[in-house]
Amino acid sequence: MFLSDPFGGNVLVTDYTGQVVKQISGEAGAWGLALSSDSRTLYVALRDAGAIAAIDTVTLQETARYDTGTGAGVYAGPTSLALAGGKIWFGYSTDTWHGALGSLDLSGAEPVVERGQGLDTFRGAPRLAAAPQDPDTLVAAESDGNYAALAVYDVSSGQADAQAKRVNPGPDGCASLQDLALAPDGGRVVVACASPYYHQAFRTADLSDDGRYTTSHYPNAVAISPDGTIAAGVDGAHSPDVHLFTPGDSAAFKTWDFPASSPYTTNTLQSAGLAWAPDDSRVFAVTKDSSSSSLTLQVLDHPQVATTVTVQEPASSPRNHELTLTGKLEAAVGFGAGNTVDIWRLDDPLAGEGTLIGSATVAADGTFRYTDRPKAKGDVQYTVQYAGDARHASAYGSAVVNITSD
Incomplete structure (x- = not known):
């Protein structure tokens, strides 16, 4: 200084x-x-x-x-x-x-x-x-x-x-x-x-x-x-x-x-x-x-500010077909460029912690999207996690999609 x-x-x-x-x-x-x-x-x-x-x-x-x-x-x-x-x-x-x-x-x-x-x-x-x-x-x-x-x-x-x-x-x-x-x-x-x-x-x-x-x-x-x-x-x-x-x-x-x-x-x-x-x-x-x-x-x-993650998903999707999740990070302080969120998938929402399947880039306005091709039938839970940074607290959001037959 x-x-x-x-x-x-x-x-x-x-x-x-x-x-x-x-x-x-x-x-x-x-x-x-x-x-x-x-x-x-x-x-x-x-x-x-x-x-x-x-x-x-x-x-x-x-x-x-x-x-x-x-x-x-x-x-x-x-x-x-x-x-x-x-x-x-x-x-x-x-x-x-x-x-x-x-x-x-x-x-x-x-x-x-x-x-x-x-x-x-x-x-x-x-x-x-x-x-x-x-x-x-x-x-x-x-x-x-x-x-x-x-x-x-x-x-x-x-x-x-x-x-x-x-x-x-x-x-x-x-x-x-x-x-x-x-x-x-x-x-x-x-x-x-x-x-x-x-x-x-x-x-x-x-x-x-x-x-x-x-x-x-x-x-x-x-x-x-x-x-x-x-x-x-x-x-x-x-x-x-x-x-x-x-x-x-x-x-x-x-x-x-x-x-x-x-x-x-x-x-x-x-x-x-x-x-x-x-x-x-x-x-x-x-x-x-x-x-x-x-x-x-x-x-x-600078204090970390509260962050929310919202996830939008289709109610159902055929097995072995592409499924696209969209969502948004929101906070009192903007996110800028270069941020990512991790995507976790749990094929059985009642068992285990799920598997990390990838990450998605967060746009300057906080939006993100991720495409998956689930193979298991039944309810599949997706969790989107933001690790946080110097300005934003960590946060996560989740959604459940019913995977139907091909």
């Missing part, structure tokens, strides 16, 4: 338990972070140096630093990074009241920096988001000002070609934007604004409204896992701090509340303080205790 410390000028490196591995110093105004596609290089926006640093994720040493030409400081240097269109894009302030997009191209013999894009949209340095599955889409949202501006760009040409824009987006607007996250396929963006008191989603195709996720006062963080699960956080002293949602479901299936050190203090989630592990197994959260103002990295192990 890499965490930026803009006021200390450091990048903190921890393991997945929160233990500090190294503190990389000399990173003035370390703000936004972005990881290369091969995960070997961490890029760091250095607001107070007016540059982007490259850190080797194996040696944990800075290997290069690129001047962005923006100048340095609160109303100049880069603060947010995203990799899209083969470039490193950065958001920065041009002055106290305006922001823009810039890009760093490292594909040639020499680095090339371009600035001054999106000048007509942002009143402060925009936050950026990109998705590996849609590498030519860049989403930017203003982080300063009372009302946010949200924009989607096609960057396939090397330039930020605006596809859609909205100011104060959503049915109830968007005041004081704190964070944004893009779905893995790039099809929707979820934003956390201090007001209204829920997280909003928009389609990136046209920035039309695409639902809401019911949280609480002062939304301030959002992160979307590779399988699409949404972690939505709030700066709330008397309500759950982190909520987990499946895409399109407005009710959370899991929440966490960070306990305070005493009845007279609070322990609150920080702005943009959420991130997922790449294998979806845990959520990381940065919190602050009001009694000491110290920051803590919280490691939230």
Whole structure:
């Protein structure tokens, strides 16, 4: 894990338990972070140096630093990074009241920096988001000002070609934007604004409204896992701090509340303080205790959710003929690709545990099918078993088919 410390000028490196591995110093105004596609290089926006640093994720040493030409400081240097269109894009302030997009191209013999894009949209340095599955889409949202501006760009040409824009987006607007996250396929963006008191989603195709996720006062963080699960956080002293949602479901299936050190203090989630592990197994959260103002990295192990297996079968089938079972896995968290279920057959439902006869691939929507050719007559029981995984509890379902004469 890499965490930026803009006021200390450091990048903190921890393991997945929160233990500090190294503190990389000399990173003035370390703000936004972005990881290369091969995960070997961490890029760091250095607001107070007016540059982007490259850190080797194996040696944990800075290997290069690129001047962005923006100048340095609160109303100049880069603060947010995203990799899209083969470039490193950065958001920065041009002055106290305006922001823009810039890009760093490292594909040639020499680095090339371009600035001054999106000048007509942002009143402060925009936050950026990109998705590996849609590498030519860049989403930017203003982080300063009372009302946010949200924009989607096609960057396939090397330039930020605006596809859609909205100011104060959503049915109830968007005041004081704190964070944004893009779905893995790039099809929707979820934003956390201090007001209204829920997280909003928009389609990136046209920035039309695409639902809401019911949280609480002062939304301030959002992160979307590779399988699409949404972690939505709030700066709330008397309500759950982190909520987990499946895409399109407005009710959370899991929440966490960070306990305070005493009845007279609070322990609150920080702005943009959420991130997922790449294998979806845990959520990381940065919190602050009001009694000491110290920051803590919280490691939230993702709970297994209940899973059901339904099996559909013909009431009867001739012996020595193909028989097809169909069914579906269902859970609050999606299954994605690469899952399988085991198929067991018991020729006499009153005797024994049956025989493992094969497995079936589970589609992304949870459905599966399996074809068998039973030889025994009478009632045959089929059991479909899902072994479970880090996100889903094990489950099984069964069905009985009457096998008739040929």
